[in-house]
Amino acid sequence: MVNLGDVFPDFEAESTQGKLKFHAWMGGSWSILFSHPADFTPVCTTELADVQRLSEEFKKRGVKLVALSCDDTKSHCDWSKDVIAYCKKGSSCQDKELSFPIISDPKRELAVQLGMVDPDEKDAAGLPLTCRAVFIIGPDNKLKLSMLYPATTGRNFAEILRVVDSLQLTATKKVATPANWQAGGEVMVVPSLSKEEALAQFPNHEVFDVPSKKSYIRLTTLD
Ligand code: BEZ
Numbered sequence: 001m002v003n004l005g006d007v008f009p010d011f012e013a014e015s016t017q018g019k020l021k022f023h024a025w026m027g028g029s030w031s032i033l034f035s036h037p038a039d040f041t042p043v044c045t046t047e048l049a050d051v052q053r054l055s056e057e058f059k060k061r062g063v064k065l066v067a068l069s070c071d072d073t074k075s076h077c078d079w080s081k082d083v084i085a086y087c088k089k090g091s092s093c094q095d096k097e098l099s100f101p102i103i104s105d106p107k108r109e110l111a112v113q114l115g116m117v118d119p120d121e122k123d124a125a126g127l128p129l130t131c132r133a134v135f136i137i138g139p140d141n142k143l144k145l146s147m148l149y150p151a152t153t154g155r156n157f158a159e160i161l162r163v164v165d166s167l168q169l170t171a172t173k174k175v176a177t178p179a180n181w182q183a184g185g186e187v188m189v190v191p192s193l194s195k196e197e198a199l200a201q202f203p204n205h206e207v208f209d210v211p212s213k214k215s216y217i218r219l220t221t222l223d
Pocket residue numbers: 037038041042043044045121151152
């Protein structure tokens with residue numbers, strides 16, 4: 001298992017864009033690795049199509065994307081054509097190919113190494129499938145966020161984009177983002193800043209009055 005703050009494993013794997021050595025492939029960028037139970041499955045197809053539709057938004061934020069599914073590279077390449085066809089459903093997407101690689105993990109080596117095995121899902125040969133994992137890795141190669149969904153629940157990639165906005169903001173400013181925050185919205189001064197530090201760094205912040213009279217809800221906007 002990889003914990004938050006750990007250096008993400010520098011694994012090597014085959015992908016639809018050739019052999020990939022993870023840290024070299026990241027090249028010091030923010031990166032997202034997201035796994036899928038299997039190729040040619042309905043929920044996975046909707047997810048990859050959604051990532052493709054959002055790929056320009058991830059690119060604007062300097063985020064590299066890579067998918068992983070347990071099947072082999074030939075299967076991934078064939079499946080990618082279905083995904084591209086599905087991208088057009090309800091959207092004007094005209095992309096001809098996926099803009100991100102799909103890693104092959106037929107022996108489940110990465111699935112086991114990264115703690116992504118779904119205990120309930122097996123392929124036709126009885127081999128375990130990967131769950132729907134999301135790993136967001138920072139430019140320092142360290143894990144910043146992980147999520148694990150079961151195979152039967154598709155993810156919301158607009159939420160993952162929102163999370164990237166929060167991670168990138170809070171990596172450079174002593175703030176935290178509240179529930180349902182969206183880029184540009186009000187943020188909270190982190191509890192570790194003293195009153196003096198908070199005033200110096202965020203002179204316009206306001207303290208929300210609460211019955212406890214503890215001054216811990218410190219709200220501010222950012223330029
Ligand atoms: C799917 O992607 O549709 C799926 C894959 C494995 C189990 C359940 C659903």
